[in-house]
Amino acid sequence: MSSSDDDYDIAVVGGGPAGLTTALYGTRLGHDTVLVDRGGGRAAMMADTHNVIGVTEETSGNEFLATGREQVESYGGTFERGFVTDVERTDDDRFRLAVDDDELLADRVVLATGFSDERPDPPLPRTGKGLHYCLHCDAYMFVDEPVYVMGHGEAAAHVAMIMLNVTDEVDLLTRGAEPTWSDETAAQLEAHPIDVVREDIVGVENDPDSGWLDALEFEDGTTREYRGGFPMYGSDYNTGLAKGLGCDLTEGGEIDVDDHGHTSVDGVYAVGDVTPGHNQVPVAMGQGAKAGLAIHKEIREFPRSKESIAREGPVDPAEVPAITPELAATAVTHEGHAGGPRAETDAETVAKTPRADDD
Incomplete structure (x- = not known):
């Protein structure tokens, strides 16, 4: 110890x-x-x-x-x-x-x-209000909402397809980069209703009251509405x-x-x-x-192994407990301890609670 x-x-x-x-x-x-x-x-x-x-x-x-x-x-x-x-x-x-x-x-x-998480280049939505990094944590937030997935690799393509489980509006934004996903993934992606948007982002529109993402502006002059999305850059x-x-x-x-x-x-x-x-x-x-x-x-100190007992003899009563005095002192006054403040309060409550035959 x-x-x-x-x-x-x-x-x-x-x-x-x-x-x-x-x-x-x-x-x-x-x-x-x-x-x-x-x-x-x-x-x-x-x-x-x-x-x-x-x-x-x-x-x-x-x-x-x-x-x-x-x-x-x-x-x-x-x-x-x-x-x-x-x-x-x-x-x-x-x-x-x-x-x-x-x-x-x-x-x-x-x-x-x-x-x-590797962050993409700006402009970007605010983290937590349009830019999200955990698919399994935050997908629920976007049920029946327009969503983007940002990236150009295998992970981005697969996350875009996964998001179709919660919404029918999913765009895959490559931001001007050439896709690096495999031919097999490309064929799989084409069989799903996902728009692959290749133009880069030039602007972000946020709700003035909540700060949540409203839309992204692209270099071709178009604007697409999104409630949020996921960057997939590793x-x-x-x-x-x-x-x-x-x-x-x-x-x-x-x-x-x-x-x-x-x-x-x-x-x-x-x-x-x-x-x-x-x-x-x-x-x-x-x-x-x-x-x-x-x-x-x-x-942990105990139980001592048979080899240790054979070498050093039985455990001396003075050696137990193994917990340090400092941790022991904290434990006995903690509310989670059997003799701590909460236990005393619970005991008083039980003592004051009338039994069915006390009438």
Whole structure:
């Protein structure tokens, strides 16, 4: 267990849904955990939160993330605003993280560094009010509305066809670029009622009251009405730390992981959008939970192995519990603890509730 302010069992790099969930599990399972986040990120861009059970639409990404940080800290986890510039393995097989002008030590490192969407050239609609990056999050918003898909590659062509599941008005905007999709995709595209617009965009018209997109103006002088759409120009994965540690990457550029977030480097995990799979908040949270549990099983003190017992003898009663005094002190006063404030309030409520035979 860690013993100083800059010494941790688990260090999580990145404070999106995946990183927050990993830190939450690590902290609640009794491990000194630090979450380092530079701010921003894909989830912070969300004007509204979609597809997350228990979280309503009007919750913004920043509100969602702020609540997550508060939860981690309420259980005794440490949150630091900063940028991790380097991670290296130490001589004693731990990890040293360079955070701005400071350093942290940890037994395990979790990379939740995400990716950045490649933005097309302006002019563009406002992000969140006409320019959207997550098809499965935002397609519902455009049921029976005119929609564009922007791009000239395979992904753009397929997303345009996918959008026909929710609306009958879909245009594919190549913005003057020559299409790079395959002949097979071209034939498939021609069999769907989609207009391929090759002229570039020269202007954007927004609703003066709501700020939402009304229409796009093209270089041939035409104007087409749209409510929103999706640019498909690829992603830039934040894998610099993973490369420095020697982690394997996939052909697509993500960090290669198993089903519990293990990378090819012992002690290093990766979760969320920087790994393969659907870029969805609930998926990222599930990956964070899996990684948190996997790390717990690796580093928890008990049960001791048979080999350890044979070598060192039975567990001394003085060695338990393994949770640090600081985390224990936080736990016993937490509202989620069996003896915490909420439990006392619930007990008082039960005591005051009349039974059926009290009349």
